[in-house]
Amino acid sequence: MKAWQLRAFGRENLSLNEVPDPTPGPGEALVRISSVSLNYRDKLLYEGNYNPHLEFPITQVADAVGEVVALGPNTTRVKVGDRVVTNYCTRWIDGPPTTKESLYSLGNIIPGALAEYLVLSENAIALAPSYLTNDEAAALPCAGLTAWYSLVEKGGLTTGQTVLVQGTGGVSLFGLQIAHALGATVIATSSSDKKLQRAKFLGATDTINYKTHPEWQDEALALTNKQGVDHILEVVGGPNLARSIKAIRPQGQISIIGIIEGFDATIPLFGIIQKQAIIRGISVGPLRALERMLKKFNELKLHPVIDTVYAFNDARAAFDHLERGAFGKIVIRVRD
Numbered sequence: 001m002k003a004w005q006l007r008a009f010g011r012e013n014l015s016l017n018e019v020p021d022p023t024p025g026p027g028e029a030l031v032r033i034s035s036v037s038l039n040y041r042d043k044l045l046y047e048g049n050y051n052p053h054l055e056f057p058i059t060q061v062a063d064a065v066g067e068v069v070a071l072g073p074n075t076t077r078v079k080v081g082d083r084v085v086t087n088y089c090t091r092w093i094d095g096p097p098t099t100k101e102s103l104y105s106l107g108n109i110i111p112g113a114l115a116e117y118l119v120l121s122e123n124a125i126a127l128a129p130s131y132l133t134n135d136e137a138a139a140l141p142c143a144g145l146t147a148w149y150s151l152v153e154k155g156g157l158t159t160g161q162t163v164l165v166q167g168t169g170g171v172s173l174f175g176l177q178i179a180h181a182l183g184a185t186v187i188a189t190s191s192s193d194k195k196l197q198r199a200k201f202l203g204a205t206d207t208i209n210y211k212t213h214p215e216w217q218d219e220a221l222a223l224t225n226k227q228g229v230d231h232i233l234e235v236v237g238g239p240n241l242a243r244s245i246k247a248i249r250p251q252g253q254i255s256i257i258g259i260i261e262g263f264d265a266t267i268p269l270f271g272i273i274q275k276q277a278i279i280r281g282i283s284v285g286p287l288r289a290l291e292r293m294l295k296k297f298n299e300l301k302l303h304p305v306i307d308t309v310y311a312f313n314d315a316r317a318a319f320d321h322l323e324r325g326a327f328g329k330i331v332i333r334v335r336d
Contacts (some may be wrong), residue, residue, distance in 0.1 A: 003115030004315050005057040006107075009048040011319055014060065022111075022119040024072035029125060031066040031084060031118045035138035035309075038322050038330045039063065039170060040258060042107065046319075049263075051108055061332075062088050062106040064113030065128050065137040077122040083130075085294075086113055087287045088142045090124035094288040102283045114315060116334060126291050129298045139304035139329040140294070142284055143170030147178055148293040149285030150255035151231055159183030161230035164220055164247065165204075166240070168195045170329045171257055173305045175233045176202055181300045184230075187223060189216055195327055202305070217247035224249070228275075233257060241265040245272060245279075253278040309333055 001021050007013045024030045042061060044050035068082045078084060090110060092101040106112040128137040151157040163179040164187045165172040172188070179186045180203030188199040189208045196207035206223050210216040220229055228249030234241060235258030244254050245268055256279060272279065305328030310318040312334045321330050 001116040002312075003059045003111075004061075005059050006046055006054070007057045009046060009054070011046050011316075011323070014046065014316060014319060016313070016315070017057070019059070019115070022117055024070055024075070024119050026073045027075055027122055028072040028119050029068045029075055029078050029084075029122050030070035030072075031064075031120065031125065032069045033064050033066040033113055033116060033118055033334045034083075034134040035331055035333050036061045036064040036113050037139045037143075037170075038318060038332070039142045040260070040322075041142065042319070043322055044259075045107060054108070058107060058109075059111040059113075059115050060107045061112045061114040062086065062108075063138055063141045063143075064106075064118065065134050066113075066118065066334075068125075069117075075122050078125060078127075083128045083134075083137070084125040085128045085137055085141050085290075086118075086120065087124050087126060087290050088145065088284040089286065090121060092286040093123055094286050097283070097286075101286075114332065114334075123287060126287060126294060129294055131298065131301060132303070135306055135309055135331045135333060136304050138331055139170065139306060140297070141290065143329065144174045144297075144304065145285045145290050145293055146171050146257055146282055147174035147233065148296075149289050150233060150253075150257065150280075150282050151175060151178060152182070152296075153285060153289050153292075154280060154282070155231050155253050155255065157182055157184060157231060161185070162187065162224055162249075163231045163233070164189070164229045164244075165233045166235050168192075168199060168327045169235065169325070171235055172233055173199075173202065173328050176204055177302050177305075179231075180204070181302060187220055187229065198327060215243070217243040220247040228252060231255070236260050237263070238265055242267050245275070245277060248275060248277050250275045251278065253280060255280055255282045257282050304329055306331055
């Protein structure tokens with residue numbers, strides 16, 4: 001079969017190769033991949049920042065949808081013909097994490113999904129919602145679950161609360177859609193007025209251009225009558241975290257998801273103490289949370305925001321697009 005593999009660190013070292021067809025073992029399923037979607041984590045991987053000890057060659061990409069075409073012995077959770085999506089943390093089934101859930105992820109130490117076929121444990125896949133296209137379903141697993149797990153599972157989001165999402169990448173737009181659908185007020189930030197207009201179309205109540213208002217936390221406080229926001233999806237990291245702390249309400253939650261501006265941050269500890277703020281690191285979520293999210297998506301009929309769909313043979317262009325940034329998700333269609 002064909003697979004896009006990283007042969008050394010650097011985007012230029014991603015190549016389309018012929019590799020042996022995988023065979024499912026006990027408790028595993030063979031999935032014929034239909035579509036995959038990219039995440040910022042894929043950029044961290046090929047740059048060597050996610051796992052500097054990555055062993056090459058390794059097939060890339062964690063998010064995918066496909067059809068189960070064969071089962072290994074004693075596989076019972078799925079059947080041949082099921083359309084399934086992958087779960088990012090392949091060994092995190094339920095409950096609190098221990099220490100290594102993020103290690104056992106696709107494209108990291110497990111061959112990824114940017115290939116014609118993929119073998120996974122039956123506990124690392126979930127049934128895809130029938131109302132979504134393959135391209136849409138492929139966009140859900142990592143970014144969608146990260147937003148859901150942050151806001152709903154760990155944040156306890158309720159109607160009437162205020163959510164601030166940063167930028168217009170996959171996680172932030174999923175957060176916007178989920179929060180709006182569940183009755184929350186959403187504030188979206190971006191450096192582009194055009195993107196902010198699109199965010200309003202998706203349900204954002206208020207927007208802040210952080211290019212024209214670099215101290216965006218002051219704008220967020222003004223929009224909430226100085227009370228602060230209930231939830232922040234912190235995808236920027238670095239010095240931006242200090243601004244999020246100023247913008248959060250007392251006992252509000254900041255979900256740390258991204259590190260676009262840096263791996264380290266200097267934060268105002270007294271501000272956290274005064275506000276009794278919750279700062280929580282998020283690394284996607286377990287299978288059971290994914291299943292709960294998919295059930296709610298099916299109920300609400302939410303559709304992921306897709307920026308661009310690329311052909312399988314044009315995967316390099318999709319990764320180039322990832323470098324430039326996107327409004328929503330970048331998808332690679334493996335087969336029609």
